Amino acid sequence: MSEPAPQPPKKKLPVADAKPAGKAEGKGAKTRAGGWAAFTDGGTAPSWLVAARLVLFVALCATIPTILGVEHGNRLLWTVAIAALPFFWMTFGYHLWRRICPLAVMGQIGRIFGRPGTRKMGDWMGRNYLLVQLGLLVFALALRLVATNGSDVWLAAFLAVVVVAAIVTSFVYGGKTWCNFICPVGLVEKFYTEPARGSAAPEITSQCSPCVACKKHCPDIDLEQGYWKEATEPHAGSRTSPGPAS
Secondary structure (H helix, E strand, O other), X not given: OOOOOOOOOOOOOHXXXXXXXXXXXXXXXXXXXXXXXXXXXXXXXXXXXXXXXXXHHHHHHOXXXXXXXXXXXXXXXXXXXXXXXHHHHHHHXXXXXXXXXXXXXXXOHHXXXXXXXXXXXXXXXXXXXXXXXXXXXXXXXXXXXXXXOOOHXXXXXXXXXXXXXXXXXXXXXXXXXXXXXXXXXHHHHHHHHOOOOOOOOOOOOOOOOOOOOOOOOXXXXXXXXXXXXXXXXXXXXXXXXXXXXX
16 A cells, blocks of 8 residues: 655745844733833824823822812812813713723833733622622712712822723733723713714724623623623623614
8 A cells, every 4th residue: 555645835925934133022011011012002002192091191190189288178189170071971981981091001010110900800899890880889978968069188098099990900910990880980981881883993992902701791892792792691690782783
């Protein structure tokens, strides 16, 4: 019996080959290094977006001194800054806000310092994060009635606790864990923006670079698809829906 003819060696796909020496490793490697590269999404964020992110970040840092040092500073926060958020979401879109939100930047401090968290929220949090965000939102609103609405010191202390919580989360958990699972403002964002039709330009998202899969059905990648997939899962409970019309 004759032996089978030897098969020619298979060629590797180009994407499987090692990168040639001297080639750039892409924005993912840059953002992993932290620093300004992480703040600017590996240098791919437009200059105007980086400027807006920086301005809002500085504004957040100046919020507590403004509350404590400016007459009616707490009223300016409640009646101007907070009240303007729904207008911004509805006018400029979900993904733009997620890319420039100053509290979201605080939730990425670990990555900017080159020490991002690596843990992920468990299955229980994945199923019940909406209830957690709702509970925190109710607590914050109740606290406003009894303390933060009329006291500059209480409001400043409350904001300081929120900022510190976002920063600590960034050093423990990966990706946008703070935004997706904990931040009570994220629940309000859902009220105003979900479900939403996909962007006319699919490349316009607010996903992390590199993505660390911190959340199943990530809204930063596809807001509409994330909504319908969560709504039709068995654990979604009252959110169960037949899905979008075909």
